Amino acid sequence: MSVSVLFAATEDRWTEYEAPLRKEIAAVGVDAHIATDIPADKVDYIVYAPNSEVKDFTPFTRAKAVLNLWAGVEAIVGNPTLHLPLARMVDPALTQGMVEWVTGHILRLHLGMDAHINAAPGIWEPEAPPLSFDTRVTVLGLGELGAACAMALAGLGFAVTGWSRSQKDIPGITCLSSADGLDQALSIADYCVLLLPKTPATENTLNARTLALMPEGARILNPGRGPLIDDEALMAALDTGHIDHATLDVFRVEPLPADHRYWTHPRVTVTPHVASETRAAYSSKTVAENVRRGEAGEPFLYLVDRSAGY
Template sequence: MPRILFMAGHRWPDYATVLPRALEEAGVAAEVSPDLAPDAVDYIVYGPAGDPAASDFSVFPRLRAVLSLWAGVETIVANPSLTVPLTRMVDPGLTAGMVEYVTGHVLRHHLGMDAHIVNPEHHWANRAPPLASERPVAVLGLGALGAACATALVSLGFPVRGWSRTLRDVPGVACHHGPEGLEAALGGARIAVLLLPLTPGTENVMDARRLARLAPGAVLLNPGRGPLVDDTALLAALDSGALGHATLDTFRTEPLPREHPFWSHPKVTVTPHIASETRPATASRAIAENIARAEAGQPLLHLVDPERGY
């Protein structure tokens, strides 16, 4: 019987019932607990509380794999004590939540809804927005989340350009890759959505030069990772009018410090890292499926490549 350490701090009450049930439904008889002796642990379900770099996986001599509850693994992938396979979370609930957030905020900015929701002077601006087909959207990152969001936007009529570090094929999306492809994807886009993983190659990917590639007055959405954006360059672009608005869900420091200029900037919407959340019911089924595969001697799904960082 495999023993599974739930190493995700305060989240255990949310998983205490649904994870054992999902394992049973997957045909895995296992012991799951947040409190197991290190020499008894076969698998770790991981969602760090506190400093993830402080986690020492070398104390688990039987450890076979670490299964992340998060889609992003930048806080753990470089841990030198992690020598077993690491999987990232690909969860239908996580994907659905991100699609809802991205499409909602894209439509919000496309339709100019803010001007009607907050209109203290009762200004009658009798001018309809353009159709979606006239507003190109760039989606940076075409993994599970990015591809799903890009597909949803295509279904609404937006011309979508996607970019990834390696070439992807997403039906209806003009897919680009590599440095030249990034410039092409961003060029003249009216809305840009950031859904890249955070790696040394993607940090500050939206710097002053890349922000300037967008159409004048464009909107930036970042539900991906805070360090994808150069904050100083972003504020400068907003202040100059080169960028019309930024809706930000992820930040370099979280919670976002109360004194940070994003909070008070009239062209910034702060959402508190709620674009999408790992849902215990669907995440538990994803974890159970992977452990069942491992127990059957099959390859794990959604393995992280340590060289690429995701």
């Protein structure tokens, strides 16, 4: 018997996902009808992006799960009509994209590449960059993405400390938790990478108080969520030079308004929310595996903890 999979996302996403989804769901041995216009009471699985038109889940009386296409679930997890298991997106390409962005931008700053790229002709200042062995990186958030970035940086020789709400144990990483642990992690951060989920508890994790804990000349990278940073506090810390540089990929308002100070601040690099993106060829495999698991009566992968918000 065929299962019905509703694709509830924007039209451009359907164009991108239709063929890979059909291929990957067939590859796991599930006969599926996949479309964008299935009646709600006939839907078995909802492949979902929070910017779709589907906001009320009440009519989906026989659906078994909502399979989110995004890693972040803050736009759906609090939906009062959502009565179904919710799975977030985890896939190798999403993780690899984040690892490449984080390591690339840390190495750019660590090696002082901008000074060489922008040097005037004839400027010859052969000052050796620091070594990773002598450089401390703190990663805030040790979920799938944060843990992968922490291990990649440790593999490059950086001294890596990770902080998370619940205590983790990752080989080669100093893992901390608790409010005191956060202060400790920030106090030793030459670089701080923000990969926390967006929840009421994580908003403004970097604020005037916590920024002041960081070493003079520290650098910040935020590929996680815009609200993790108090923008005014960060701007003040950048203006004084206490924070040497911030590389920011996510913002409270996106696209970042053209008149925002981040665009022109000499200590800020803006990237347009490109740190990690779901790619249909890979994320379709995650969706397909969860559909297979649902049909086999097995536990779904990457289920969201509603109480924690991620």
